[in-house]
Amino acid sequence: MKMINTLTLNPAVDKILHLEALQKNTTNRVLRTDTAVGGKGTHVSMNLRLMGRASRAFGLAGGAGGRYVIDSLTRWGVEPHFIYNPGWESRTNYLLVEEDGQCTLIAEKGESPPEKDIAALIKKMESLIGPGETLVLSGDISNCPDPLIYNRMLAALREKELKVVLDAGGETLREALAWPPYLIKPNLDELSALLGRTLRSVDDVVEAVQELSRYQIEIIAVTLGSAGAVLRTEAGIYQATPPAIKVKNTIGCGDSFLAGLLHGLAESWPLERALQWATAVSAASAESALSVGFEAGRAEALMQHVKAKKILGA
Ligand SMILES: Nc1ncnc2c1ncn2[C@@H]1O[C@H](COP(=O)(O)OP(=O)(O)OP(=O)(O)O)[C@@H](O)[C@H]1O
Numbered sequence: 001m002k003m004i005n006t007l008t009l010n011p012a013v014d015k016i017l018h019l020e021a022l023q024k025n026t027t028n029r030v031l032r033t034d035t036a037v038g039g040k041g042t043h044v045s046m047n048l049r050l051m052g053r054a055s056r057a058f059g060l061a062g063g064a065g066g067r068y069v070i071d072s073l074t075r076w077g078v079e080p081h082f083i084y085n086p087g088w089e090s091r092t093n094y095l096l097v098e099e100d101g102q103c104t105l106i107a108e109k110g111e112s113p114p115e116k117d118i119a120a121l122i123k124k125m126e127s128l129i130g131p132g133e134t135l136v137l138s139g140d141i142s143n144c145p146d147p148l149i150y151n152r153m154l155a156a157l158r159e160k161e162l163k164v165v166l167d168a169g170g171e172t173l174r175e176a177l178a179w180p181p182y183l184i185k186p187n188l189d190e191l192s193a194l195l196g197r198t199l200r201s202v203d204d205v206v207e208a209v210q211e212l213s214r215y216q217i218e219i220i221a222v223t224l225g226s227a228g229a230v231l232r233t234e235a236g237i238y239q240a241t242p243p244a245i246k247v248k249n250t251i252g253c254g255d256s257f258l259a260g261l262l263h264g265l266a267e268s269w270p271l272e273r274a275l276q277w278a279t280a281v282s283a284a285s286a287e288s289a290l291s292v293g294f295e296a297g298r299a300e301a302l303m304q305h306v307k308a309k310k311i312l313g314a
């Protein structure tokens with residue numbers, strides 16, 4: 001796999017507030033506060049960096065929050081290619097993490113960036129991204145007035161024949177089936193919403209990904225939280241199960257899973273191994289209190305305890 005590019009149109013400053021236990025209608029005392037970069041694309045780039053892999057992080061950033069995002073990416077060793085504008089403010093998200101590992105995300109919608117910033121970003125992407133490279137489109141675009149903004153960007157980049165990876169739900173995912181992307185990574189809720197029915201078991205998920213085989217999506221990776229993941233390619237259906245761990249913060253596990261999977265694919269590992277690594281990395285990230293990052297040694301150790309196998313042939 002060639003260079004991986006990520007896109008974050010609505011990055012954030014993640015304020016992680018550690019509480020004993022969240023209680024409504026009363027004052028909650030914060031035990032400790034952490035601050036981290038927020039936004040799924042940036043998280044994929046940062047997690048790839050922890051695996052020793054370079055990527056380009058594209059996006060839009062505004063005001064002091066946006067400056068924090070860009071400076072943090074640089075400190076992490078990620079190449080930031082953001083259109084920065086002091087005239088609007090990137091959002092702040094609040095992550096409430098309780099001592100028993102429960103997490104609640106309170107996400108601002110985010111200010112809308114001006115049209116000229118969007119146009120400048122598309123130009124930048126056209127000039128830097130090479131043919132056949134990977135482009136990861138992820139996360140929340142609730143700040144963008146145009147809900148089909150990804151379609152517009154991909155139209156501008158069509159000639160590059162990019163491998164498009166989509167980590168999104170709702171309308172964005174539904175619209176994308178027609179492109180179609182190279183890889184999608186819905187979680188259980190996103191896949192249930194796409195199919196219009198509640199999926200509960202691994203068998204339900206297997207049936208669902210088989211239904212989606214009529215779209216030309218090369219890899220469908222469905223993440224199932226503590227139950228692991230199910231992955232479908234033309235070669236068959238695979239399942240991975242993580243070991244039991246002590247959870248600290250599961251927000252952002254989807255991003256570390258995706259980074260792990262993309263790294264494995266880029267290294268041309270067999271699918272079972274790539275899936276095993278993705279599962280190990282995301283479990284290690286669930287064990288970390290922050291919303292981005294994981295301990296590399298811990299991911300290597302967990303890898304020995306992740307079960308990954310093909311459960312159905314082509
Ligand atoms: N409690 C857990 N124990 C072990 N692994 C976990 C746990 N929660 C998540 N994971 C790992 O993280 C992966 C992604 O988790 P999940 O399905 O919750 O993603 P997500 O809902 O897309 O998360 P987000 O969008 O917040 O990043 C899972 O496939 C699994 O490998």
Ligand SMILES: [Mg+2]
Pocket residue numbers: 167187254255
């Ligand atoms: Mg997710």
